[in-house]
Amino acid sequence: xxxxxxxxxxxxxxxxxxxxxxxxxxxxxxxxxxxxxxxxxxxxxxxxxxxxxxxxxxxxxxxxxxxxxxxxxxxxxxxxxxxxxxxxxxxxxxxxxxxxxxxxxxxxxxxxxxxxxxxxxxxxxxxxxxxxxxxxxxxxxxxxxxxxxxxxxxxxxxxxxxxxxxxxxxxxxxxxxxxxxxxxxxxxxxxxxxxxxxxxxxxxxxxxxxxxxxxxxxxxxxxxxxxxxxxxxxxxxxxxxxxxxxxxxxxxxxxxxxxx
Amino acid sequence: xxxxxxxxxxxxxxxxxxxxxxxxxxxxxxxxxxxxxxxxxxxxxxxxxxxxxxxxxxxxxxxxxxxxxxxxxxxxxxxxxxxxxxxxxxxxxxxxxxxxxxxxxxxxxxxxxxxxxxxxxxxxxxxxxxxxxxxxxxxxxxxxxxxxxxxxxxxxxxxxxxxxxxxxxxxxxxxxxxxxxxxxxxxxxxxxxxxxxxxxxxxxxxxxxxxxxxxxxxxxxxxxxxxxxxxxxxxxxxxxxxxxxxxx
Numbered sequence: 001x002x003x004x005x006x007x008x009x010x011x012x013x014x015x016x017x018x019x020x021x022x023x024x025x026x027x028x029x030x031x032x033x034x035x036x037x038x039x040x041x042x043x044x045x046x047x048x049x050x051x052x053x054x055x056x057x058x059x060x061x062x063x064x065x066x067x068x069x070x071x072x073x074x075x076x077x078x079x080x081x082x083x084x085x086x087x088x089x090x091x092x093x094x095x096x097x098x099x100x101x102x103x104x105x106x107x108x109x110x111x112x113x114x115x116x117x118x119x120x121x122x123x124x125x126x127x128x129x130x131x132x133x134x135x136x137x138x139x140x141x142x143x144x145x146x147x148x149x150x151x152x153x154x155x156x157x158x159x160x161x162x163x164x165x166x167x168x169x170x171x172x173x174x175x176x177x178x179x180x181x182x183x184x185x186x187x188x189x190x191x192x193x194x195x196x197x198x199x200x201x202x203x204x205x206x207x208x209x210x211x212x213x214x215x216x217x218x219x220x221x222x223x224x225x226x227x228x229x230x231x232x233x234x235x236x237x238x239x240x241x242x243x244x245x246x247x248x249x250x251x252x253x254x255x256x257x258x259x260x
Numbered sequence: 261x262x263x264x265x266x267x268x269x270x271x272x273x274x275x276x277x278x279x280x281x282x283x284x285x286x287x288x289x290x291x292x293x294x295x296x297x298x299x300x301x302x303x304x305x306x307x308x309x310x311x312x313x314x315x316x317x318x319x320x321x322x323x324x325x326x327x328x329x330x331x332x333x334x335x336x337x338x339x340x341x342x343x344x345x346x347x348x349x350x351x352x353x354x355x356x357x358x359x360x361x362x363x364x365x366x367x368x369x370x371x372x373x374x375x376x377x378x379x380x381x382x383x384x385x386x387x388x389x390x391x392x393x394x395x396x397x398x399x400x401x402x403x404x405x406x407x408x409x410x411x412x413x414x415x416x417x418x419x420x421x422x423x424x425x426x427x428x429x430x431x432x433x434x435x436x437x438x439x440x441x442x443x444x445x446x447x448x449x450x451x452x453x454x455x456x457x458x459x460x461x462x463x464x465x466x467x468x469x470x471x472x473x474x475x476x477x478x479x480x481x482x483x484x485x486x487x488x489x490x491x492x493x494x495x496x497x498x499x500x501x502x503x504x505x506x507x508x
Contacts, residue, residue: 156344159312160358160409161334170357174348251347251389 041221049221050228056210057229063206064199065233067123068191071130075187078131079138086139087146087172088164104136108197116202126198126206133194134187141183145176178252181245188237196230207233263326265290265445266336266413271310271320272470273303279470280306283320286447286464286473288413293439294447295456295463297502303471304449305341308415311447312338324413334361337410341418343402345390351401352377352386358409373408380404380438396427400434407444416448420455432458440483453506457498458490465505475505 023043029035030042041049050057082100086093108129115125153171162170199208207226214222246253264287271284280303288294298304309315311322316331329335337358345354355376356369364372370386377383380400390398399419406414419435420428436459439446450456456463457479465475479498481489489495 150342150344152340152342153344153346155309155314156338156340157357157361158314158333159336159338159340160361162361166361170346174346177348249348251349251391 038218039220041224045221046224046228049219050225053222053225057207057226060205060207060210061229061233063123064192064195064208067126067195067198067206068130068237070123071127071194072134072187072191074127075131075134075191076138076184079135079142082135082139083142083146083176084168086143100136100139103132108133108194109201112198112201115198121202121204126195126203129198130191130194133190137183137186137190138180141179142176145179146172149175177249181241181249184245185238185241188241189234192230192234192237262289264288264323265325266311266447267323268307268311269321269323271307271317271322273306273310273315273317281310281317282470282472284466284471284473285320288445288447290412290445291443292445292461293459295460296447296449296466297451297453297456297463297506298466298471299468299506300451302466302468304466305417307466307471308338308417308447308449311415312336314338324411335411337406337414339402339406339414339416339419341421343390343398343422345398345401345405347389347391349389350387351382351390351393354390355401355405355408358405373404376404376407379441380407381434394427395423396431399423399431403435403438407442410444412443412445414444414446416446418449418451421451428455435459436483436485453499453502454490454495457495457502458485463498463502465502475502477501477505 026040027042027044030037030040030045034040082096086096111132112125112129115128119125119128149171154167157167157170195206196208196211199206200212203209207230211223211226214220214226267285267287269285271281272279273281284303284307286294286296286307296304296307306315310317310330313322313329313331313333313335320330321328322330322336324335327335345351349357352370352373353366356364356366356373359369359372360366374386377386380403382397382400382404385393385397385401390401393401399422403416403419406416420431423431432455448459460479461483463477463479464473465477466472467474477498481494486492
């Protein structure tokens with residue numbers, strides 16, 4: 001019991017002290033002008049800019065969030081189809097796996113201008129970029145789930161007369177739920193970053209457009225405020241995924257309770 | 261002459277150059293518990309995979325109640341070594357999988373499985389998850405699933421091997437009791453000679469590779485067996501005979 005309490009205190013103190021240390025170093029670097037203050041505002045300046053500009057940030061985030069969420073949802077659908085096909089047909093797996101890996105080595109910043117060129121300044125290129133950045137981790141997560149099943153579980157169902165579809169329904173799909181959510185958390189944060197990056201290169205509104213605007217105005221306190229806001233949005237998205245995960249996997253809660 | 265409910269006739273199978281089973285014939289009669297003993301790698305699980313229809317033998321046939329079921333899965337119920345209860349399903353949904361696979365609706369399958377929980381000593385665990393149960397209870401749930409999948413015949417691959425000695429002993433007593441109540445004819449694989457003698461009406465001995473039936477021993481002690489049967493001279497005689505057959 002004492003150890004439990006001690007662990008909880010450590011769990012709280014460790015990250016808080018790390019963040020505090022970074023803030024102190026940041027403050028000192030700014031205050032002592034290690035980097036000129038107009039380029040590196042103090043944490044206090046950023047906090048102030050964040051509070052003052054919060055309504056603007058909120059307003060700009062609507063478009064960015066739309067792009068991120070639409071892209072993520074399309075990414076999930078594509079990932080699901082790809083993973084099923086790659087699991088079912090070895091030829092598809094062998095043909096597409098290297099392409100999937102290669103697609104992830106291409107820097108998003110390099111394709112974004114091309115997408116804007118091809119699709120214009122609307123939402124389409126942004127959503128496309130989000131799809132490209134998010135579907136890979138989800139595909140790999142699902143594929144891992146489908147492929148790492150216990151062969152005995154398959155034999156058990158086969159002995160009961162289950163065909164391929166039933167085996168998928170009872171064994172493969174449920175086995176992929178956990179890796180799916182792990183990868184979805186990664187993709188959720190990628191989706192916001194992807195949307196912001198694509199907005200840098202052309203667009204009319206969104207956090208990325210706003211970021212470019214304040215950077216060009218040398219308003220670095222506002223720029224830091226946008227960065228913090230983007231991090232917060234990513235964290236909120238990841239939190240939402242975690243909540244959906246907990247609701248979708250009630251058996252996990254029981255396991256966690258038992259292991260404590 | 262009584263007809264076997266399940267039988268394998270002259271079954272042989274090879275994987276590549278390796279002959280795993282060579283002309284194996286075994287039978288199971290109604291209400292019987294038959295033990296299958298053999299050294300590791302003798303082909304016991306392969307034989308079960310053939311009996312359950314998962315593998316198609318190179319030669320020979322499998323018959324269930326007179327029907328040829330060679331290479332036809334879904335006819336003979338099979339409990340594999342692990343309990344294989346799915347963590348993501350409640351216990352009642354786990355045990356009723358075979359009913360749902362036969363086309364029953366979830367609600368109907370639950371209704372059919374529910375009353376059996378009491379018989380199998382699992383009452384109150386219907387809506388729990390498998391990880392909330394002990395090892396012995398999980399085995400009982402797996403056996404209930406096997407029973408629901410069965411048409412009176414089941415194959416059990418080392419059903420008690422994962423349990424500790426005390427739980428195993430309790431499970432043996434429970435198993436003999438439940439078998440007398442539900443009339444499930446079973447063949448079970450075991451590595452434990454004592455377990456095979458204690459539970460079986462007959463024991464088949466499978467030789468090393470390629471697997472061949474080298475002995476069939478009838479355990480001539482009526483059921484229910486006396487409490488101290490496993491301490492009796494008769495029990496030890498059976499064990500000696502099996503050890504001799506296995507060339508241990």
